[in-house]
Amino acid sequence: MENIIEQIRADALAEIENASSAEEIKALSVKYVGRKGLITLFLRNISSLPKEQRPSAGQEANVTKQLVEERIEEALQRIEGLSLNSSDSIDVSLPGRVAIPGILHPISQINQQISNIFKRLGFDIAEGPEIETDYYNFEALNFPKNHPARDMQDTFFVSDDIVLRTHTSPLQIRIMEKTHPPIRVIMPGKVYRCDSDLTHTPMFHQVEGLVVDKNIGFSDLKGVLTTLVHQIFDEEISLRFRPSFFPFTEPSAEVDILCVICRGKGCRVCSQTGWLEVLGSGMVHPAVFENVHYDTSQYSGFAFGMGVERIAMLKYGIDDLRKFFENDFRFLRQF
Numbered sequence: 001m002e003n004i005i006e007q008i009r010a011d012a013l014a015e016i017e018n019a020s021s022a023e024e025i026k027a028l029s030v031k032y033v034g035r036k037g038l039i040t041l042f043l044r045n046i047s048s049l050p051k052e053q054r055p056s057a058g059q060e061a062n063v064t065k066q067l068v069e070e071r072i073e074e075a076l077q078r079i080e081g082l083s084l085n086s087s088d089s090i091d092v093s094l095p096g097r098v099a100i101p102g103i104l105h106p107i108s109q110i111n112q113q114i115s116n117i118f119k120r121l122g123f124d125i126a127e128g129p130e131i132e133t134d135y136y137n138f139e140a141l142n143f144p145k146n147h148p149a150r151d152m153q154d155t156f157f158v159s160d161d162i163v164l165r166t167h168t169s170p171l172q173i174r175i176m177e178k179t180h181p182p183i184r185v186i187m188p189g190k191v192y193r194c195d196s197d198l199t200h201t202p203m204f205h206q207v208e209g210l211v212v213d214k215n216i217g218f219s220d221l222k223g224v225l226t227t228l229v230h231q232i233f234d235e236e237i238s239l240r241f242r243p244s245f246f247p248f249t250e251p252s253a254e255v256d257i258l259c260v261i262c263r264g265k266g267c268r269v270c271s272q273t274g275w276l277e278v279l280g281s282g283m284v285h286p287a288v289f290e291n292v293h294y295d296t297s298q299y300s301g302f303a304f305g306m307g308v309e310r311i312a313m314l315k316y317g318i319d320d321l322r323k324f325f326e327n328d329f330r331f332l333r334q335f
Helices: 002-018 022-033 038-048 054-085 106-120 148-152 170-178 218-232 286-291 308-316 321-325
Strands: 131-133 162-164 183-192 203-213 239-246 249-258 275-284 300-307
Touching: 002 022, 002 038, 002 054, 022 038, 022 054, 038 054, 106 183, 106 203, 106 218, 106 308, 170 183, 170 203, 170 286, 203 218, 203 308, 218 239, 218 249, 218 275, 218 300, 239 275, 249 300, 275 286, 275 308, 300 308, 308 321
Parallel strands: none
Antiparallel strands: 131 162, 183 203, 203 300, 239 249, 249 275, 275 300
């Protein structure tokens, strides 16, 4: 039996030494130390030997198995090293592979730009829950139960009293409940409405703004929003305040800017009016202040809100809002 295992060892080491490819080495591994390999079968048959021969035969077989496995591993490393150093494996004349860095999504870029503008104006930035109670999303903002103004919002209801927030305005209430004036804060975030077409998506981004202090007037609102528009677009862009209605502000105004495409001459984008709507604004309604127990004889304030996608569409001349969410790299890398 000792002669048999010695012969197996000699044959294995010779074949491993002469092997010239990884495939041959792997085949030899199967032949000698695989589940049905010669050394494996030898070890299984040791029990058939006379009792006095089993210890020495088993010891010799295990030593042989360990030696063959080590030589197989060394041979594989040697062959892989030769392959890496082969002149055929690397063509130094090929151009290098350039790693293309990632870029911020255009919506993230506009969000960042808006936030930076307001930080320079001394505003704080706040965030809040995207799943809201009916109270914060509607009632505290002067949308009474069953009031027709609720029809302005195409709402996703989680339950009778829980909704996906339709605007970032609920944060106004949350902040005023915990903070004493003066307040200067913007509230960027995702909002949800049951609507989808060229200019609407079920999920989009808003930036809400709130200022509360003593002696705040409509002129302060106009000054802040004029600065915002001029820094987002350019100082040649005119803007106008058009009377409107929002339940949580009074008086309320839509803000239009001179069409960035035709510069007021009239085109398809502005429906030949020369103007484009960009955001809503107004002085905070006294009823909202009463809901957070602010003294309306001492404090006044203004609020405004804008759709980030709307700003991005106007800034970049994009005609379909859905392009922002299709993840087409050819589109996104332009920004």
